[in-house]
Amino acid sequence: MELKPFKNFDEEYAYFSKDDFKPDIYYAIFDITLLLLNKGYKIIGKFKNKNDVFLLISRKKFNDEEPSNITIVDKLNSFYILYDMDFYNKNIVLAESYNEVVKKVISGEVDLRLIFKEYYDQLDQETKDSINIVKEMSLDTGHHFLVSKEFYETHQNSIKAFIKALELEEISEENTNKLKIYQKSGNIIRESVIRSMLLESLKDINKVIISADTEKGLFERICQDLVDKSRFKFVWVGKKEGEFIKPMHKCGEDNGYVDNLKISVRKDIPEGRGPAGIAYRENRIVINENTFTSEVMKFWKDELLKRDIYSSLSIPVEKNGRVCAVISVYSNITFSFKKEFMTIFEELKKDLSFALEKIDKDKESIVLRKAADDAKMWLLITSKEGLIEYVNQYVLDLTGYKKEEVIGKSPSIFKSEYQDEKFYEELWDSILSNKPFSAIFVNKTKNGNIIYIDQTIYPVVLNDGTMKFLFVGKDITNEKVLSQELDKYRFYDTLTELPNFLAFKFYVSDIVENKRYKDFALILIDIYNMSFVNSTYGFDVGNEVLKEVANILKQEFQEGFVARIGNDEFGIFVPDIESESILIYKIRSLLDRKIKTTKNEISISYNVSIVLSDVANADFEEVYSNAVVTLNLSKKEGENVIKFYESEVNTRLQEYIISEKLVERAFDEGLFRFYFQPYLGSKDLKIVGFESLVRIVDKDGTVYAPYKFIDYLKNSKYIMHFEEWALKEISDKIRIFKSLNKDISISLNLSAKGILSLPDDSFIEKLASVPVDIQDNLVLEITERNIIKNIEKSKKIFKSIKELNKHIKISIDDFGTGYSSLAYLKHLPIDILKIDISFVRGITTDRHDFSIVKFIIGLSKDFGFKTLAEGVETKEQVDILSSMGVDYFQGFYFAKPMPENEAIKFVLDNMKKSK
Amino acid sequence: MSMLNCTYENTIKALWEDYLKTGTIDQELLKKIVSFEWEKV
Numbered sequence: 001m002e003l004k005p006f007k008n009f010d011e012e013y014a015y016f017s018k019d020d021f022k023p024d025i026y027y028a029i030f031d032i033t034l035l036l037l038n039k040g041y042k043i044i045g046k047f048k049n050k051n052d053v054f055l056l057i058s059r060k061k062f063n064d065e066e067p068s069n070i071t072i073v074d075k076l077n078s079f080y081i082l083y084d085m086d087f088y089n090k091n092i093v094l095a096e097s098y099n100e101v102v103k104k105v106i107s108g109e110v111d112l113r114l115i116f117k118e119y120y121d122q123l124d125q126e127t128k129d130s131i132n133i134v135k136e137m138s139l140d141t142g143h144h145f146l147v148s149k150e151f152y153e154t155h156q157n158s159i160k161a162f163i164k165a166l167e168l169e170e171i172s173e174e175n176t177n178k179l180k181i182y183q184k185s186g187n188i189i190r191e192s193v194i195r196s197m198l199l200e201s202l203k204d205i206n207k208v209i210i211s212a213d214t215e216k217g218l219f220e221r222i223c224q225d226l227v228d229k230s231r232f233k234f235v236w237v238g239k240k241e242g243e244f245i246k247p248m249h250k251c252g253e254d255n256g257y258v259d260n261l262k263i264s265v266r267k268d269i270p271e272g273r274g275p276a277g278i279a280y281r282e283n284r285i286v287i288n289e290n291t292f293t294s295e296v297m298k299f300w301k302d303e304l305l306k307r308d309i310y311s312s313l314s315i316p317v318e319k320n321g322r323v324c325a326v327i328s329v330y331s332n333i334t335f336s337f338k339k340e341f342m343t344i345f346e347e348l349k350k351d352l353s354f355a356l357e358k359i360d361k362d363k364e365s366i367v368l369r370k371a372a373d374d375a376k377m378w379l380l381i382t383s384k385e386g387l388i389e390y391v392n393q394y395v396l397d398l399t400g401y402k403k404e405e406v407i408g409k410s411p412s413i414f415k416s417e418y419q420d421e422k423f424y425e426e427l428w429d430s431i432l433s434n435k436p437f438s439a440i441f442v443n444k445t446k447n448g449n450i451i452y453i454d455q456t457i458y459p460v461v462l463n464d465g466t467m468k469f470l471f472v473g474k475d476i477t478n479e480k481v482l483s484q485e486l487d488k489y490r491f492y493d494t495l496t497e498l499p500n501f502l503a504f505k506f507y508v509s510d511i512v513e514n515k516r517y518k519d520f521a522l523i524l525i526d527i528y529n530m531s532f533v534n535s536t537y538g539f540d541v542g543n544e545v546l547k548e549v550a551n552i553l554k555q556e557f558q559e560g561f562v563a564r565i566g567n568d569e570f571g572i573f574v575p576d577i578e579s580e581s582i583l584i585y586k587i588r589s590l591l592d593r594k595i596k597t598t599k600n601e602i603s604i605s606y607n608v609s610i611v612l613s614d615v616a617n618a619d620f621e622e623v624y625s626n627a628v629v630t631l632n633l634s635k636k637e638g639e640n641v642i643k644f645y646e647s648e649v650n651t652r653l654q655e656y657i658i659s660e661k662l663v664e665r666a667f668d669e670g671l672f673r674f675y676f677q678p679y680l681g682s683k684d685l686k687i688v689g690f691e692s693l694v695r696i697v698d699k700d701g702t703v704y705a706p707y708k709f710i711d712y713l714k715n716s717k718y719i720m721h722f723e724e725w726a727l728k729e730i731s732d733k734i735r736i737f738k739s740l741n742k743d744i745s746i747s748l749n750l751s752a753k754g755i756l757s758l759p760d761d762s763f764i765e766k767l768a769s770v771p772v773d774i775q776d777n778l779v780l781e782i783t784e785r786n787i788i789k790n791i792e793k794s795k796k797i798f799k800s801i802k803e804l805n806k807h808i809k810i811s812i813d814d815f816g817t818g819y820s821s822l823a824y825l826k827h828l829p830i831d832i833l834k835i836d837i838s839f840v841r842g843i844t845t846d847r848h849d850f851s852i853v854k855f856i857i858g859l860s861k862d863f864g865f866k867t868l869a870e871g872v873e874t875k876e877q878v879d880i881l882s883s884m885g886v887d888y889f890q891g892f893y894f895a896k897p898m899p900e901n902e903a904i905k906f907v908l909d910n911m912k913k914s915k
Numbered sequence: 916m917s918m919l920n921c922t923y924e925n926t927i928k929a930l931w932e933d934y935l936k937t938g939t940i941d942q943e944l945l946k947k948i949v950s951f952e953w954e955k956v
Binding site for chain 1: 925927928931934935938939940945948949
C-alpha cells in the first residue's frame with residue numbers, strides 16, 4: 001500500500017488550519033494536536049511510553065563553550081523545550097527540516113540543535129559520530145490520536161474498542177490542559193523569535209536603503225536580502241503598467257510563478273482582487289496567513305500550493321504620497337506573516353518610501369555633483385572659516401594640486417603676490433556681510449605659474465543655518481595673456497620694450513588721481529643730441545643708444561615706472577623718493593656715463609625736468625604739462641640741465657642746486673676768495689686787523705656772497721677741503737699783511753656765516769701745521785650761539801687752541817644775540833667780544849639797545865676782554881660807542897669788505913694817515 | 916484493504932474502518948502511519 005502523506009509539516013499545518021478540513025480521526029503530532037483541540041477534537045489516547053523525546057546536540061568538538069545560538073525546526077514543541085530549558089534568550093536559528101538542522105550543526109554554523117530522538121536514531125553512523133548529545137529531554141506528551149467531536153459522539157463504543165486494540169494510553173483532562181499550556185508558552189516564544197527575525201530583516205533592509213543609489217538597485221537588493229537572510233521563498237516587486245501590475249524585479253525560487261502572473265489594479269476583475277492588487281489600490285499591507293484559507297489568494301491558490309507557498313505578504317511602496325510599487329513576499333511556512341507583526345511591516349513600508357524619495361533627491365544631487373565634478377569651471381566650496389571642503393577636477397587640473405593637498409586648507413594656497421591685503425580685506429568684508437564678491441583673481445599654481453580666474457564668491461546659507469562659500473570662476477589666463485600681448489602693442493614701445501606714452505599716462509593718472517603715493521617725482525628726460533647721434537653714426541646706432549638708455553633707466557628705477565614717451569624722451573615715475581639731491585645724483589650718474597653701442601661709446605647730453613609730489617596737482621594733465629614746460633626751460637639753459645618745476649615751495653631746492661653747482665665749480669676752477677674788512681682802534685682809528693670773509697668770485701667778476709653757497713658747503717663733502725684751503729689761504733694773507741704791518745691780525749670766521757659751528761680736533765691738527773709766527777696773528781671767530789650750544793665742548797676746544805699757541809686770539813661773534821648769561825664767559829679764554837650789528841644799529845635810537853651795548857662793554861672791561869662794534873655805519877654811532885669805551889670799530893663807515901689788493905692799499909693808506 | 920494512493924489523513928481513517936471490519940489492527944499500516952508522522956518534519 002502506498003501512503004500519500006503531507007509533503008511536509010507546513011502543508012499539513014496549512015491544511016489543518018482550514019476550518020473545513022475535518023478528518024474523523026487523526027494521528028497528530030504535537031502542533032497539529034493543538035490545532036485540532038482548538039477545532040473541538042478530542043484526544044482519544046496516545047501510545048504508551050511514546051512521549052516526544054528531544055535531543056539537544058552539538059558538533060563533536062563543541063565542548064563546554066557557552067552556546068551562543070541554537071537551531072530548531074519551527075514547531076511549537078521545540079519552542080516549548082526552549083522555554084523549558086531557558087534557552088529562548090539565545091540566538092535562535094529556524095531551520096526548514098531536521099536534515100537542515102543537522103547540517104547546520106555539523107558545519108559549525110550553529111552551536112546547538114534540537115532534534116527528535118526518533119530522527120537521531122535513524123541517522124547513519126558517520127553522522128552520529130560527528131554529533132555530541134548534550135542533553136536528552138522528554139515531554140510527557142507526543143503524538144495523539146484524535147477524533148472529531150461528531151465522530152466521537154457517534155462512535156463512542158467502537159472508539160473504546162479501538163483504544164483497547166491499540167493499547168492506547170488515555171489522556172486525562174488535566175494532561176490535555178497541560179498541552180494547552182505548552183502551546184501557549186511555545187507560541188509566545190515563537191512569536192518573539194519570529195518578531196526578532198523580522199526586525200533583523202528590517203535592519204538589513206535599512207542598510208540597503210541607506211546605501212542604495214538607484215531604485216532598481218534598491219529593489220534588487222531588498223528582494224535578494226529577503227530571500228537570503230530571511231526564510232522567504234521568493235519575492236518580487238511590481239509596478240503599474242497600464243491597468244496591470246508588472247513584476248520588474250524578482251528573486252528566489254518561484255518556479256515560473258512570477259513570470260506568469262497576471263495582476264490587475266482593477267477591483268472588478270478577479271486578477272485585481274489579490275493581495276498585490278489590493279495593496280496597490282488601497283495603499284495598505286495585505287497579509288495572506290494561510291494560502292489554503294485566505295480569501296484573497298483564491299485566484300492564485302493552486303499555483304502557489306504547487307510551489308508550497310502557504311503564506312505571503314504584499315506591501316505597497318509609496319513615493320511622494322502615491323503608491324508606485326508593490327513588494328510581494330512568499331513563504332512556505334504558514335503564518336510567516338501574522339497580523340501581529342503588522343507594525344514591523346508598516347515600518348518596512350515607510351522605510352521603503354523614504355528610500356525611494358531619498359534616491360530621487362540623491363539623484364538630483366548626484367547629477368549636480370557629477371556636473372560640478374566635470375564642469376569646465378573653477379568650483380570650490382569652503383566652510384565659513386574659509387577651509388576648502390570641495391574642489392572640482394578642473395581646479396585640480398588647473399593648479400596641479402592633488403585633492404588631499406587642498407582639502408582642509410585655505411584658498412590662499414592659490415594666492416599670488418599680485419593682489420594686496422586690501423583686496424582680500426574687501427573680499428572678506430563683502431562675503432561676511434552676505435554679499436557676493438566678484439573680481440579677477442591672480443592665482444598661482446603649485447608650480448608657481450600665474451593663472452587668472454574671473455571669479456565670484458557667493459556666501460551660501462544652508463537649510464540648517466551653516467554658512468558656506470561657493471567660489472565659481474572661469475580661467476581667463478589665455479585671454480589675459482592675449483590681452484597683455486595686445487596691450488604690449490598698444491601700450492609698449494617696440495624698440496625699447498618700454499611702456500609708451502599712453503601707458504605712462506594711464507599709469508601716472510591712476511597714481512596721481514588716486515593719490516597712491518605721498519612722495520613721488522615725475523621726471524622727463526630728453527636726450528638732447530639724438531639728432532646729432534643719428535646723423536653722425538646712423539639710425540641703427542641711434543636706436544642702440546635709445547635702447548641702452550632705456551635699459552639703464554629701467555634697471556635704475558626698478559621701483560618706478562619708466563616709459564618712452566617720445567622719440568628722444570623718457571618719462572619716469574619714481575615713488576617714495578628719499579631726497580631730491582639723491583635723485584639728481586642718480587640721474588646725473590646715469591646720464592653722464594658714456595653709452596655703449598656695438599661699435600662705439602657715445603656721450604649723450606640731456607635735459608631733465610622734475611615735478612615733485614609736493615608741488616604736483618592731482619591731475620595728470622596738469623602735472624605733465626608742468627613737467628613739459630620745465631623741460632623746455634631746462635633746454636633753454638643749455639645741455640645737461642636738470643630743472644625742477646618751481647613753485648614757492650621748492651625755490652629753496654632750486655637754490656640748493658645752484659649752490660651745489662657753484663661750490664663744485666668754485667673748487668674745480670679755484671674761485672674761492674677771501675674778502676677782508678678792517679677793524680680799527682676806537683681811539684686812534686689805526687688798523688688792528690681784518691675779518692676775512694669768504695666769497696666765490698666768478699671768472700666774469702661776479703661775486704657770490706656766502707649766503708649763496710654756505711649752507712650747501714657746510715653740509716657737503718667739500719667742507720674738509722675748504723677748511724684746508726681756508727687755513728692755507730689765511731696763512732698766506734697773514735704773511736702778506738704782516739709784511740706791511742707786523743701787528744695786523746686776520747680773523748677767520750668759523751661761525752654760521754663762516755665755516756664751522758665749532759672747531760674740532762681735526763681742525764686743531766690742521767691749525768698746528770700753520771707756522772707759529774702766522775698763528776700769532778690769527779683770530780678765530782666763533783658765534784655766541786654755537787658756544788652756548790655746547791659750553792663744555794667749547795671750553796675744551798678753546799683750551800686746546802690756547803695750549804697750541806696762547807697768541808691765537810678767540811673772538812665771540814654776534815655777541816648779545818644768544819641771550820646767554822654772561823657769567824660763563826668768565827671761564828672761557830676769550831680775547832674779543834664782537835657786539836652784534838643789530839644792537840649797534842639801534843644804539844642811537846633804542847634805549848634798550850643802548851643799555852645792552854653799554855652793559856656788554858662794561859662787563860668786558862671787568863673780565864678783561866676787548867670789545868668790537870660790528871656794523872658801524874654812522875658818525876653818531878662812532879661817537880656814542882667811543883663814549884661807552886668800545887675798543888674797536890668795524891663797519892661800512894670805515895670800509896666795506898674788500899678784495900686782497902684793495903685791503904693792502906687800505907693798510908698802506910691807514911699807515912700814512914696814522915703817521 | 917484497498918487504500919492504495921490514499922492520502923495520509925484518510926489512511927488513519929482506513930485503519931480505523933479496517934479495524935471495525937476485521938477487529939484487528941493492520942500493524943504494518945500503523946507502523947507506516949506512525950513513522951511518517953515524524954518524517955514529515
